[in-house]
Amino acid sequence: MKNFVAIEELDLTEVHQLLDRATAFKQGETATPTPVFVANLFFESSTRTHLSFEVAERRMGMQVIPFDASQSSINKGESLYDTLLTLEAIGVEVAVIRHTENNYYEDLIPRLNMSIINGGDGSGHHPSQSLLDLLTIRETFGEIRGLNILISGDLLHSRVARSNAHILHQMGANLYFSGPTKWYDESFNRYGRHCEIDAVLPQMDVVMLLRVQHERHAAETSLTKDKYHDTYGLTIARAKQLKTTAIIMHPSPVNRGVEIADELVESSHSRIVEQMANGVYARMAILEAITNQKRGN
Amino acid sequence: MKNFVAIEELDLTEVHQLLDRATAFKQGETATPTPVFVANLFFESSTRTHLSFEVAERRMGMQVIPFDASQSSINKGESLYDTLLTLEAIGVEVAVIRHTENNYYEDLIPRLNMSIINGGDGSGHHPSQSLLDLLTIRETFGEIRGLNILISGDLLHSRVARSNAHILHQMGANLYFSGPTKWYDESFNRYGRHCEIDAVLPQMDVVMLLRVQHERHAAETSLTKDKYHDTYGLTIARAKQLKTTAIIMHPSPVNRGVEIADELVESSHSRIVEQMANGVYARMAILEAITNQKRGN
Amino acid sequence: MKNFVAIEELDLTEVHQLLDRATAFKQGETATPTPVFVANLFFESSTRTHLSFEVAERRMGMQVIPFDASQSSINKGESLYDTLLTLEAIGVEVAVIRHTENNYYEDLIPRLNMSIINGGDGSGHHPSQSLLDLLTIRETFGEIRGLNILISGDLLHSRVARSNAHILHQMGANLYFSGPTKWYDESFNRYGRHCEIDAVLPQMDVVMLLRVQHERHAAETSLTKDKYHDTYGLTIARAKQLKTTAIIMHPSPVNRGVEIADELVESSHSRIVEQMANGVYARMAILEAITNQKRGN
Numbered sequence: 001m002k003n004f005v006a007i008e009e010l011d012l013t014e015v016h017q018l019l020d021r022a023t024a025f026k027q028g029e030t031a032t033p034t035p036v037f038v039a040n041l042f043f044e045s046s047t048r049t050h051l052s053f054e055v056a057e058r059r060m061g062m063q064v065i066p067f068d069a070s071q072s073s074i075n076k077g078e079s080l081y082d083t084l085l086t087l088e089a090i091g092v093e094v095a096v097i098r099h100t101e102n103n104y105y106e107d108l109i110p111r112l113n114m115s116i117i118n119g120g121d122g123s124g125h126h127p128s129q130s131l132l133d134l135l136t137i138r139e140t141f142g143e144i145r146g147l148n149i150l151i152s153g154d155l156l157h158s159r160v161a162r163s164n165a166h167i168l169h170q171m172g173a174n175l176y177f178s179g180p181t182k183w184y185d186e187s188f189n190r191y192g193r194h195c196e197i198d199a200v201l202p203q204m205d206v207v208m209l210l211r212v213q214h215e216r217h218a219a220e221t222s223l224t225k226d227k228y229h230d231t232y233g234l235t236i237a238r239a240k241q242l243k244t245t246a247i248i249m250h251p252s253p254v255n256r257g258v259e260i261a262d263e264l265v266e267s268s269h270s271r272i273v274e275q276m277a278n279g280v281y282a283r284m285a286i287l288e289a290i291t292n293q294k295r296g297n
Numbered sequence: 298m299k300n301f302v303a304i305e306e307l308d309l310t311e312v313h314q315l316l317d318r319a320t321a322f323k324q325g326e327t328a329t330p331t332p333v334f335v336a337n338l339f340f341e342s343s344t345r346t347h348l349s350f351e352v353a354e355r356r357m358g359m360q361v362i363p364f365d366a367s368q369s370s371i372n373k374g375e376s377l378y379d380t381l382l383t384l385e386a387i388g389v390e391v392a393v394i395r396h397t398e399n400n401y402y403e404d405l406i407p408r409l410n411m412s413i414i415n416g417g418d419g420s421g422h423h424p425s426q427s428l429l430d431l432l433t434i435r436e437t438f439g440e441i442r443g444l445n446i447l448i449s450g451d452l453l454h455s456r457v458a459r460s461n462a463h464i465l466h467q468m469g470a471n472l473y474f475s476g477p478t479k480w481y482d483e484s485f486n487r488y489g490r491h492c493e494i495d496a497v498l499p500q501m502d503v504v505m506l507l508r509v510q511h512e513r514h515a516a517e518t519s520l521t522k523d524k525y526h527d528t529y530g531l532t533i534a535r536a537k538q539l540k541t542t543a544i545i546m547h548p549s550p551v552n553r554g555v556e557i558a559d560e561l562v563e564s565s566h567s568r569i570v571e572q573m574a575n576g577v578y579a580r581m582a583i584l585e586a587i588t589n590q591k592r593g594n
Numbered sequence: 595m596k597n598f599v600a601i602e603e604l605d606l607t608e609v610h611q612l613l614d615r616a617t618a619f620k621q622g623e624t625a626t627p628t629p630v631f632v633a634n635l636f637f638e639s640s641t642r643t644h645l646s647f648e649v650a651e652r653r654m655g656m657q658v659i660p661f662d663a664s665q666s667s668i669n670k671g672e673s674l675y676d677t678l679l680t681l682e683a684i685g686v687e688v689a690v691i692r693h694t695e696n697n698y699y700e701d702l703i704p705r706l707n708m709s710i711i712n713g714g715d716g717s718g719h720h721p722s723q724s725l726l727d728l729l730t731i732r733e734t735f736g737e738i739r740g741l742n743i744l745i746s747g748d749l750l751h752s753r754v755a756r757s758n759a760h761i762l763h764q765m766g767a768n769l770y771f772s773g774p775t776k777w778y779d780e781s782f783n784r785y786g787r788h789c790e791i792d793a794v795l796p797q798m799d800v801v802m803l804l805r806v807q808h809e810r811h812a813a814e815t816s817l818t819k820d821k822y823h824d825t826y827g828l829t830i831a832r833a834k835q836l837k838t839t840a841i842i843m844h845p846s847p848v849n850r851g852v853e854i855a856d857e858l859v860e861s862s863h864s865r866i867v868e869q870m871a872n873g874v875y876a877r878m879a880i881l882e883a884i885t886n887q888k889r890g891n
Contacts, residue, residue: 047370073641089870253375276386344667550672573683
């Protein structure tokens with residue numbers, strides 16, 4: 001694997017290989033140190049993803065070069081390509097990039113020798129998040145085929161909803177979508193169907209909540225936080241409808257009291273903290289696959 | 298020791314154990330590498346304390362995860378608790394935190410497994426500074442009992458004055474306070490008494506100067522820098538009154554020409570640079586005590 | 595070598611020793627790890643130089659302490675000297691500094707034990723850039739004596755033009771200068787002569803282009819980017835006049851389409867990417883010379 005930019009580009013065998021390696025790391029397998037230079041270029045701030053990659057890189061024995069996007073020559077008008085060309089010239093072999101622009105990597109990949117790991121692009125992809133979500137579901141239920149999975153919230157602007165729908169559908173899950181219809185996109189019909197959360201909740205094995213982007217939505221909507229919570233959110237009342245074995249997931253950061261009631265974030269149903277822990281193992285697996293390719297393994 | 302948030306929470310035996318370990322590190326003892334992940338969360342900028350912890354952490358063989366408070370999700374409204382929950386989930390076992398709010402750690406400690414080291418809270422505590430101050434006094438005089446110590450300046454808002462007064466009094470020092478009376482707090486009477494600097498200076502063994510926070514005081518006072526220096530500061534003339542064995546201390550950064558005459562900062566009486574050096578050893582001792590507890594030692 | 599602040603302070607033997615060590619590192623020699631603490635203080639942003647030093651320091655096995663100039667106590671009015679005094683006290687032995695003020699280091703050096711490496715001062719010096727330029731020319735042509743070298747652009751404000759002219763002249767190169775006459779300085783006459791780029795281009799072995807500082811020049815000049823390119827820049831048409839063996843150099847970041855045509859940046863004549871790669875080896879050689887001196891080698 002030279003680059004890791006979209007989960008859709010992997011076949012199921014590759015996905016399961018990554019999940020197997022992530023599981024091995026979680027069970028205590030230590031990585032062979034690979035003293036490769038890596039840089040994390042986050043042009044949108046993201047504590048969680050950024051630090052998760054940082055920990056994964058350190059655990060892989062990599063040399064992490066600090067890159068402060070807010071201080072970089074990009075602000076003097078340098079293109080992303082020229083910045084990456086510099087990093088490649090000075091010996092950086094892997095770049096983890098988060099960028100506001102969808103598919104920013106397409107023009108870059110054919111022009112660079114370095115590997116690119118997509119840490120999230122615009123409203124496009126967030127493949128390491130998809131991988132950690134799959135890991136969390138697989139480790140809970142053993143397999144994904146036949147599971148009833150609800151994805152709820154702003155499907156239109158979500159970086160993970162589309163990728164997750166695609167891969168979970170491919171793996172044989174039954175998908176349901178909920179949330180405001182104006183945030184739904186007909187193209188999701190190929191994977192499942194839109195419905196009221198209350199109609200399907202008691203049958204669900206997995207409830208994946210998406211983050212409400214208040215920054216984005218405040219202007220365009222009359223939906224208050226309280227109203228969102230009551231109408232679409234996972235309230236305490238709704239959680240009582242869940243199967244005992246059902247799990248709650250959220251990519252974080254959570255808006256407590258909006259997508260989900262405060263008290264449910266660390267409840268026994270919740271895998272939200274576990275997802276963050278799994279993020280490190282999923283990213284170790286990605287980094288391993290990429291450095292293996294460089295070493296000709 | 299699981300957390301290190303206030304020097305008042307330690308008994309004298311624990312304080313002396315930390316001082317003994319700090320002394321050993323200063324004398325060249327190398328730490329057993331503890332590859333624990335640590336993050337430094339500084340919500341107020343502080344070059345000195347931040348970098349001193351960073352060096353101490355590296356010397357302890359720890360993995361330091363870079364955390365840029367100004368870029369963090371805290372700015373998107375995430376709570377400090379949720380940020381720490383994330384760090385804990387991804388494997389960070391120790392957080393060093395500086396925060397504007399007094400006692401910010403009280404709500405956090407019972408909810409987290411990670412260790413918290415207080416790098417300074419509001420006008421509350423700054424226990425690693427207290428420890429390095431004690432180390433500096435003890436290594437000069439052998440013991441603290443019976444020493445005459447003057448603490449001079451803004452006692453009301455100082456993060457270290459109260460803790461230092463408490464612990465030095467407990468250890469048997471005779472305490473004196475000076476500076477503007479409006480910056481004095483009657484509660485210090487339990488540890489010593491307020492007086493004119495000129496009245497007591499010739500008897501002092503230790504003169505601890507506090508930093509004048511011009512940012513804070515400019516608006517509320519007619520006290521110019523020059524006037525402060527002349528009336529309350531350690532001028533060259535006053536320094537001539539010092540015993541030959543007396544030492545001058547300051548937590549830094551120094552306002553040269555305000556709390557202390559420029560020429561005295563690196564004079565033979567001064568321990569100001571030595572205090573900064575001692576800060577690294579004191580912090581190594583704190584980190585060792587905390588990681589030992591995690592390792593069950 | 596205790597400090598490295600200006601290439602003019604080295605004799606030619608020392609320059610060649612550094613170039614020999616840089617070449618050895620490029621050929622794969624690994625450095626003996628020197629676990630010295632180093633800090634990079636960049637008061638002007640510079641992705642390239644900063645990260646190049648960072649990679650070099652890691653390759654030398656040094657401990658790099660992160661220093662964020664924008665967050666430092668310098669902003670609270672602390673002097674650069676007091677900041678360095680702090681770093682020295684906590685154990686930092688080498689500081690790499692970029693500063694807006696010419697010769698900022700002159701007052702500092704006699705007062706500090708730590709080593710200072712100048713990463714660029716105002717419009718003064720940029721000696722590590724000079725060293726990597728020499729390395730790039732020497733590895734292409736074997737030696738510098740007798741080469742025809744054109745330096746083109748804003749000679750007046752360039753940090754590298756004067757140093758490069760000085761050292762290349764000393765090494766026996768024939769120097770030519772071009773660009774707007776108002777950006778020329780008569781003092782360069784001691785090293786070579788000013789001329790039209792088209793008059794000398796076919797005889798040149800090396801064409802060193804300087805970056806146009808649009809930020810600086812926009813206000814004072816009617817010279818548009820296009821007009822600069824047509825009149826003074828290395829256009830595609832001009833590049834056809836080059837000897838087949840001629841090389842193009844630029845300190846980066848390049849203004850594509852201004853100093854040089856976009857298509858020429860990664861052409862076969864260009865050494866621009868190679869210069870960035872060589873920067874790491876040149877800086878490893880500098881760091882080695884300085885840490886050797888500390889170790890008494």
